[in-house]
Structure formats: C-alpha cells, structure tokens
Amino acid sequence: MNGTMFRNDAMTDALRLAAETGEAGEVPVAAIITDSAGEVIAMAGNRVERDHDPSAHAEILAIRQAAAIMGSARLNDCDLWVTLEPCAMCAAAISHARIRRLYYGADDPKSGGVAHGARVFSHATCHHKPEVYSGIGAEQSAALLKDFFARRR
Amino acid sequence: MNGTMFRNDAMTDALRLAAETGEAGEVPVAAIITDSAGEVIAMAGNRVERDHDPSAHAEILAIRQAAAIMGSARLNDCDLWVTLEPCAMCAAAISHARIRRLYYGADDPKSGGVAHGARVFSHATCHHKPEVYSGIGAEQSAALLKDFFARRR
Numbered sequence: 210m211n212g213t214m215f216r217n218d219a220m221t222d223a224l225r226l227a228a229e230t231g232e233a234g235e236v237p238v239a240a241i242i243t244d245s246a247g248e249v250i251a252m253a254g255n256r257v258e259r260d261h262d263p264s265a266h267a268e269i270l271a272i273r274q275a276a277a278i279m280g281s282a283r284l285n286d287c288d289l290w291v292t293l294e295p296c297a298m299c300a301a302a303i304s305h306a307r308i309r310r311l312y313y314g315a316d317d318p319k320s321g322g323v324a325h326g327a328r329v330f331s332h333a334t335c336h337h338k339p340e341v342y343s344g345i346g347a348e349q350s351a352a353l354l355k356d357f358f359a360r361r362r
Numbered sequence: 363m364n365g366t367m368f369r370n371d372a373m374t375d376a377l378r379l380a381a382e383t384g385e386a387g388e389v390p391v392a393a394i395i396t397d398s399a400g401e402v403i404a405m406a407g408n409r410v411e412r413d414h415d416p417s418a419h420a421e422i423l424a425i426r427q428a429a430a431i432m433g434s435a436r437l438n439d440c441d442l443w444v445t446l447e448p449c450a451m452c453a454a455a456i457s458h459a460r461i462r463r464l465y466y467g468a469d470d471p472k473s474g475g476v477a478h479g480a481r482v483f484s485h486a487t488c489h490h491k492p493e494v495y496s497g498i499g500a501e502q503s504a505a506l507l508k509d510f511f512a513r514r515r
Contacts, residue, residue, distance in 0.1 A: 264425060282415060299451075
C-alpha cells in the first residue's frame with residue numbers, strides 16, 4: 210500500500226540480464242527498450258567479446274533489435290533502460306534512433322558519454338536529445354561491475 | 363612522372379562506393395578499412411534506410427565486417443577511410459576498435475563528432491585516439507552529398 214514506492218520492472222530485468230552477461234564473461238551491462246505502451250520490445254546484454262564486435266554494446270544491440278521489429282530506423286516514443294551510463298557511441302546511437310527517454314543506472318566517469326567525457330547530448334549539433342534519468346538501480350549495477358573487474362584481476 | 367602526386371586508392375574506392383550508396387537512396391557515405399599491409403579488408407556504404415538500423419553508418423558496418431574477419435573486437439594496426447567526418451557514434455566506435463589512423467573526406471559541421479560537436483577524441487576519457495587526417499577527397503565527397511540532398515528537396 211505504499212503509493213510512493215517506485216517499481217521499476219524494466220531496470221530490474223536489465224540488472225538480471227547484466228548479471229547473466231557478466232557470468233558469460235562479458236562486461237556486465239544490459240539494456241532494454243520499451244515501446245510507448247511500456248511493453249518490452251528488445252533486450253540485450255553486452256556481447257563485444259562473443260561477437261568480436263566493438264560496436265556490440267548492450268544499447269546498440271537493443272536498438273538494432275527494436276528497429277528491426279519496428280521496421281524503422283527511428284524509435285520515436287520508445288524508451289531505453291540501461292544499467293550503466295552509455296558511452297559516446299551508444300549515446301549518439303540513442304540520439305540517431307530518436308529514443309524518447311533514457312534511463313540509466315550507474316555513472317561511468319571513465320567511459321561514459323552522457324554526463325562525462327564527450328557529453329554527447331550537450332552540444333548544439335546534437336539533433337535529438339532524449340529526456341535523461343540516471344541513478345536507477347545504480348548500486349546494484351555498480352556492484353555487478355565491481356565484482357566482475359575484481360574477479361578479472 | 364610527378365613524384366609528389368598523392369595517389370589514394372582507398373579513398374577513391376570509398377568515393378565510388380559512396381556514389382553508389384547515394385544512387386541506392388541512402389545518404390552517400392562509404393568507408394573502407396585497410397590492414398597493416400594496406401590491403402582492403404572491409405568496405406561498406408551507409409545502409410540506415412535499407413537495414414532499418416540507425417547504427418548502420420558506413421564506419422560501423424565496415425568495423426563490424428573487419429572485426430568479424432579478424433576474429434577480434436580490436437583492429438590494431440588497421441586504418442579507416444571514410445568520405446565524411448564521422449559522427450560521435452562512429453568516432454567512438456573507431457576508438458573502441460583501436461583503429462590506428464582515420465582518414466576522412468569532407469568536414470561535417472552539422473553532424474560530425476571529430477572536429478565538431480562532441481569532438482570525441484578530444485576528451486581525457488577517450489581511451490584510444492587514432493591519428494586523424496582530414497580533407498582527402500573532400501570536394502568530391504561534399505559534391506556527392508550536396509547533389510543527394512538537392513535531389514531530395
């Protein structure tokens with residue numbers, strides 16, 4: 210009966226997939242795209258190593274899936290949920306895809322391109338800027354990444 | 363017998379493919395990747411419309427091809443030739459792929475992410491910065507783009 214409790218199924222699902230992604234040996238990041246009705250239309254974990262593809266970040270894979278399903282390179286009215294701050298590549302892809310809202314988890318001071326580094330959405334030449342909400346599930350996301358890199362060392 | 367003449371087969375080929383790309387109804391941009399021996403290992407024209415894929419810029423497609431061929435997400439010692447200044451998405455992908463040298467044609471003040479806008483390689487958090495050479499075949503590239511957009515209006 211707590212009306213203020215913030216349920217966030219999409220990010221919960223993304224965190225679960227990020228954990229599985231880490232278990233598969235990939236940097237544990239995952240993304241989900243929901244349509245205007247809030248239905249999940251695409252989800253992907255990072256697959257850079259498995260696919261030998263430097264562009265195979267979770268966000269790019271989810272955007273490609275969603276665009277194929279929608280039959281359009283533009284995902285107007287769709288939202289993207291990702292467990293980590295997108296890098297510049299993914300932020301620019303989110304802009305190209307006309308994603309409506311970007312929800313992300315942990316900040317990424319080292320490689321992020323939204324609140325750090327290239328700050329892709331902050332330039333006058335950025336043709337589409339999504340609404341951005343950060344910090345959702347950030348602790349769980351950061352813990353996944355910390356554990357992953359600790360095990361690798 | 364002009365020893366100073368600059369032959370640039372890779373960009374010539376990229377310009378030819380960019381023209382074909384425009385004839386197919388896509389924004390006329392093309393990219394080529396050469397390996398350490400200067401051999402072409404991947405080439406692609408922009409396919410955003412055909413593939414319904416906002417990430418299907420020429421550079422991303424060529425990088426994905428080359429990485430698949432090399433069996434590695436990192437294209438150390440490979441060079442990328444593209445007819446237009448890469449956008450932020452492609453510039454960051456070039457960085458992720460560890461491309462050694464980037465050669466590009468026309469400047470893109472509206473959407474470029476190398477010398478304009480997000481200036482992806484200019485941030486301290488950019489983990490790999492290729493050597494960048496611009497202006498190669500720039501006039502032909504700009505003419506292709508101008509003609510394409512003039513026909514569309």
